[in-house]
Amino acid sequence: MITLPVSIIIPCYNEEEVIGETYTRVKAVMAAFKKYEIIFINDGSHDKTLEILTRLAKTDKTIRILSFSRNFGHQAAVTAGIRNASMDAAIIIDADLQDPPELFPEMVRIHLAEKANVVYGQRAKRKGETIFKKLSARLYYRILNRFSEVSMQIDTGDFRFIDRKVMDAFCQFSEKNKYIRGIISWVGFKQVPVLYTREPRFAGETKYPLRKMLHFAMTGLLYFTKKPLKLAMNLGILCILVGLALAVWTLILYFSDEFVVPGWSSQLITIVFFGGVQLFTIGVLGGYIGSIFDEVKNRPEYVIGEKINFPGSAKKQVRR
Ligand code: UDP
Numbered sequence: 045m046i047t048l049p050v051s052i053i054i055p056c057y058n059e060e061e062v063i064g065e066t067y068t069r070v071k072a073v074m075a076a077f078k079k080y081e082i083i084f085i086n087d088g089s090h091d092k093t094l095e096i097l098t099r100l101a102k103t104d105k106t107i108r109i110l111s112f113s114r115n116f117g118h119q120a121a122v123t124a125g126i127r128n129a130s131m132d133a134a135i136i137i138d139a140d141l142q143d144p145p146e147l148f149p150e151m152v153r154i155h156l157a158e159k160a161n162v163v164y165g166q167r168a169k170r171k172g173e174t175i176f177k178k179l180s181a182r183l184y185y186r187i188l189n190r191f192s193e194v195s196m197q198i199d200t201g202d203f204r205f206i207d208r209k210v211m212d213a214f215c216q217f218s219e220k221n222k223y224i225r226g227i228i229s230w231v232g233f234k235q236v237p238v239l240y241t242r243e244p245r246f247a248g249e250t251k252y253p254l255r256k257m258l259h260f261a262m263t264g265l266l267y268f269t270k271k272p273l274k275l276a277m278n279l280g281i282l283c284i285l286v287g288l289a290l291a292v293w294t295l296i297l298y299f300s301d302e303f304v305v306p307g308w309s310s311q312l313i314t315i316v317f318f319g320g321v322q323l324f325t326i327g328v329l330g331g332y333i334g335s336i337f338d339e340v341k342n343r344p345e346y347v348i349g350e351k352i353n354f355p356g357s358a359k360k361q362v363r364r
């Protein structure tokens with residue numbers, strides 16, 4: 045029997061096809077735990093996810109539900125889960141059973157045996173994902189790790205165990221666009237990997253279309269490294285040097301006998317190329333300015349529409 049009280053955090057967005065099975069698998073694992081709560085965050089689903097969860101929560105008081113007023117995104121959902129978790133540790137897991145709940149006891153064992161504050165799932169294998177996703181993920185994590193000021197764990201998602209110290213440290217982060225795996229790397233403490241095979245989704249489609257994935261990847265880069273700004277500057281310096289060299293070259297040609305009027309194509313190429321470089325660097329600046337804009341607005345990251353089975357939320361539930 046595991047005596048450590050643990051909060052399980054499960055973000056859900058349109059997961060009606062898997063949520064029942066997820067509950068069954070998680071619940072079976074939790075039989076080995078003495079005290080626990082399972083927090084489902086309904087991230088503005090417009091299918092039957094909330095309905096199914098609410099039904100389950102009626103008979104199972106270990107289930108807690110946080111229901112957002114609309115879709116705020118996976119990272120906001122996990123953030124809400126951590127902030128509302130009341131136990132001594134938390135485990136974050138996706139709703140689609142790509143990560144095995146059966147690993148929970150092993151995570152707790154590593155936490156206790158190695159005094160690890162974070163036990164993060166590291167993907168030894170990824171099954172049922174497109175070559176594009178696998179390759180881009182591999183490349184992205186390596187680039188981010190190279191660029192970022194703190195060392196980032198490679199091939200790691202948000203599937204992890206975190207203890208109370210890390211949860212409390214996380215709650216001090218007020219940034220609006222959260223890149224949670226980066227933040228948890230950033231806080232430090234002892235972090236230990238546990239290898240596992242990432243399975244295909246149990247059912248349904250990915251809730252991370254390319255647009256969301258790119259936004260997420262950009263957040264990781266913008267919030268964890270300033271190197272692109274430096275890179276833009278270096279690129280500028282390089283262009284100036286090339287420009288100067290070209291000017292000298294033209295002058296030499298001008299005073300030599302071989303002076304010929306240069307063709308328009310070389311000019312065109314230069315204009316297009318440097319136009320591209322300029323737009324790219326403006327884009328880099330724009331990325332950072334956009335993030336600053338998001339931060340200064342200081343809007344809440346999510347709005348909770350309903351809380352079910354949380355202490356103090358009982359009365360509200362009866363009225364509904
Ligand atoms: N998710 C969420 N809000 C979103 C998108 C996803 O809460 O806007 C949840 C989703 O229900 C799942 C987890 O985040 O539990 C990971 O999403 P998904 O499995 O679709 O991403 P993938 O594994 O394909 O990267």
Ligand code: MG
Nearest residue numbers: 138140142245
């Ligand atoms: Mg998934």
